[in-house]
Amino acid sequence: MSLDKDTVRKVATLARIKVPDSDLDHMAKELSGVLGWIEQLNEVDISGVQPMTSVAQMKLKMRADEVADGGNAEKVTQNAPEGAHGFFVVPKVVE
Amino acid sequence: MAAPTHMTIAEARKALKAKKISSAELTDAHLKAMEQTRGLNAFVTETPERAKADAKRADVVLAKGEGGPLEGIPLGIKDLFCTEGVLTTAGSHILDGFKPPYESTVSAKLWQAGAIMLGKLNMDEFAMGSSNMTSYHGAVKNPWRRKGANSDLVPGGSSGGSAAAVAARSVMGATATDTGGSIRQPAAFTGTVGIKPTYGRCSRWGIVAFASSLDQAGPIARTVEDCAIMLQAMSGHDPKDSTSADLPVPNFEAAVERGVKGLKIGIPKEYKLDGAPKEIQDLWEQGIAWLKEAGATPVDITLPHTKYALPVYYVIAPAEASSNLARYDGVRFGLRVPGKTLDEMYENTRAAGFGAEVKRRILIGTYVLSAGYYDAYYLRAQRVRSLIARDFTEAYKQVDAILTPATPSAAFAIGEKMDDPIAMYLNDVFTVTANLAGLPGISVPGGVNADGLPLGLQVIGKAFDEETVFAVGRALEKAANFTALPEGMA
Numbered sequence: 001m002s003l004d005k006d007t008v009r010k011v012a013t014l015a016r017i018k019v020p021d022s023d024l025d026h027m028a029k030e031l032s033g034v035l036g037w038i039e040q041l042n043e044v045d046i047s048g049v050q051p052m053t054s055v056a057q058m059k060l061k062m063r064a065d066e067v068a069d070g071g072n073a074e075k076v077t078q079n080a081p082e083g084a085h086g087f088f089v090v091p092k093v094v095e
Numbered sequence: 096m097a098a099p100t101h102m103t104i105a106e107a108r109k110a111l112k113a114k115k116i117s118s119a120e121l122t123d124a125h126l127k128a129m130e131q132t133r134g135l136n137a138f139v140t141e142t143p144e145r146a147k148a149d150a151k152r153a154d155v156v157l158a159k160g161e162g163g164p165l166e167g168i169p170l171g172i173k174d175l176f177c178t179e180g181v182l183t184t185a186g187s188h189i190l191d192g193f194k195p196p197y198e199s200t201v202s203a204k205l206w207q208a209g210a211i212m213l214g215k216l217n218m219d220e221f222a223m224g225s226s227n228m229t230s231y232h233g234a235v236k237n238p239w240r241r242k243g244a245n246s247d248l249v250p251g252g253s254s255g256g257s258a259a260a261v262a263a264r265s266v267m268g269a270t271a272t273d274t275g276g277s278i279r280q281p282a283a284f285t286g287t288v289g290i291k292p293t294y295g296r297c298s299r300w301g302i303v304a305f306a307s308s309l310d311q312a313g314p315i316a317r318t319v320e321d322c323a324i325m326l327q328a329m330s331g332h333d334p335k336d337s338t339s340a341d342l343p344v345p346n347f348e349a350a351v352e353r354g355v356k357g358l359k360i361g362i363p364k365e366y367k368l369d370g371a372p373k374e375i376q377d378l379w380e381q382g383i384a385w386l387k388e389a390g391a392t393p394v395d396i397t398l399p400h401t402k403y404a405l406p407v408y409y410v411i412a413p414a415e416a417s418s419n420l421a422r423y424d425g426v427r428f429g430l431r432v433p434g435k436t437l438d439e440m441y442e443n444t445r446a447a448g449f450g451a452e453v454k455r456r457i458l459i460g461t462y463v464l465s466a467g468y469y470d471a472y473y474l475r476a477q478r479v480r481s482l483i484a485r486d487f488t489e490a491y492k493q494v495d496a497i498l499t500p501a502t503p504s505a506a507f508a509i510g511e512k513m514d515d516p517i518a519m520y521l522n523d524v525f526t527v528t529a530n531l532a533g534l535p536g537i538s539v540p541g542g543v544n545a546d547g548l549p550l551g552l553q554v555i556g557k558a559f560d561e562e563t564v565f566a567v568g569r570a571l572e573k574a575a576n577f578t579a580l581p582e583g584m585a
Contacts, residue, residue, distance in 0.1 A: 090426055
């Protein structure tokens with residue numbers, strides 16, 4: 001599978017990474033190379049094989065549904081590039 | 096008594112208990128070595144004041160004849176582990192200035208056991224790389240060089256800083272993590288020992304996530320015994336990580352000298368690669384001979400889906416990474432690059448904050464998870480992953496452990512293999528299968544090549560059977576009697 005520039009642009013938008021137009025060709029080539037190499041997986045007969053969903057053979061534990069932690073707004077926001085009064089500050093989203 | 100920086104953890108522990116040395120002396124010697132080897136760029140952050148204060152506290156405890164199993168032992172911590180109040184960058188620009196308000200479970204367990212933190216160790220950005228070349232903080236140099244040559248070599252990756260510091264004797268041991276080989280490959284490149292335990296043996300809580308179904312923490316140290324001592328302290332169930340195994344942690348130290356008499360060791364024919372250097376094949380055969388002499392029986396086995404392990408990994412790991420790394424949005428921590436809208440701020444921040452390899456993997460991951468491609472790539476890879484795990488299940492009906500080379504080559508020069516991502520990915524060809532199947536694997540130095548560079552052997556064990564892995568690793572270590580040191584370290 002070879003990716004074209006438009007597909008790379010679309011994927012980059014989905015991933016919220018700005019890619020300058022001048023880099024698209026180069027990236028398309030690199031990503032196509034990796035995806036092409038991955039396509040050898042098509043040789044494998046996977047009929048009847050279940051996808052692996054958990055590497056360890058274990059059952060997830062249940063726990064009581066109760067509050068165990070919290071009230072740390074200051075700690076949670078202390079690393080924010082911009083914060084105020086225990087909140088994160090972002091560019092205006094609502095007009 | 097050996098010089099403090101040349102002691103093993105086991106030796107230092109004895110010397111501390113016998114009051115032949117204090118933790119302050121031991122720590123100071125390592126802080127000095129850290130300064131002297133700064134040119135390696137192994138540390139992102141040095142924490143000498145904290146180390147000195149903690150050593151003083153450890154000495155008080157030791158004086159009373161008390162203390163944990165690592166009381167007073169100075170260690171380095173990979174910069175992927177969150178350390179409360181101490182800069183944690185995961186080797187990335189996007190985590191600029193991030194000082195976690197909490198401590199990772201694994202590092203907290205080490206401090207509980209009495210260990211001392213010397214600093215945070217450099218690594219490939221978000222643990223994505225096999226050379227430590229992708230770190231925002233610059234490449235780490237391997238203390239080893241080719242005999243008679245001046246070119247700097249890579250220490251491997253992603254735990255390159257951990258491996259380089261252990262090899263350079265600036266730390267007695269270090270934490271590391273392994274998603275596709277990131278403990279075992281750098282250990283092999285630096286003549287050190289590194290174990291990736293079974294998936295679930297160590298808690299992942301507080302470790303910056305890369306690929307959650309593959310990531311595992313483990314130690315890098317200079318001997319098999321030291322790795323057993325460290326892993327003992329790092330292991331155990333953690334209610335904060337639902338994938339950490341609620342199983343008793345065996346006595347790893349006691350298993351080290353168990354011997355290999357009567358063990359059946361699998362030799363998988365698929366690990367004999369066309370075009371692999373002869374020295375790798377020779378070392379492997381030497382390893383087989385050593386284990387035979389020690390009383391084990393080599394058994395030819397087949398792991399038929401081995402060749403698909405790397406392509407499976409390069410679907411699953413990027414897919415999980417693209418999801419895990421969505422949290423770096425310029426809002427909650429680290430770097431923010433302004434934009435006119437919220438989306439533009441996200442895009443600008445992530446464009447500036449992530450390096451080329453991380454972007455490449457996020458884009459691959461986003462693509463293979465996107466509508467229309469999910470079945471063809473992601474679901475297919477998860478199915479082939481089941482087949483790879485099944486290969487091991489079948490093999491373990493016949494054998495107790497598996498012996499392979501750790502890497503397809505010795506350490507390469509800084510800057511090599513940077514133009515072709517796939518050439519770099521091939522570094523993990525022997526290690527990645529253990530991650531996909533969730534199995535424990537250790538890399539032990541087996542000798543040096545014609546250039547005088549270390550080469551590693553890998554032992555892969557059954558799930559939650561690190562004890563056999565340690566025993567076989569120790570048998571190899573004994574037979575190899577690896578005493579070589581990097582130039583200028585003797």
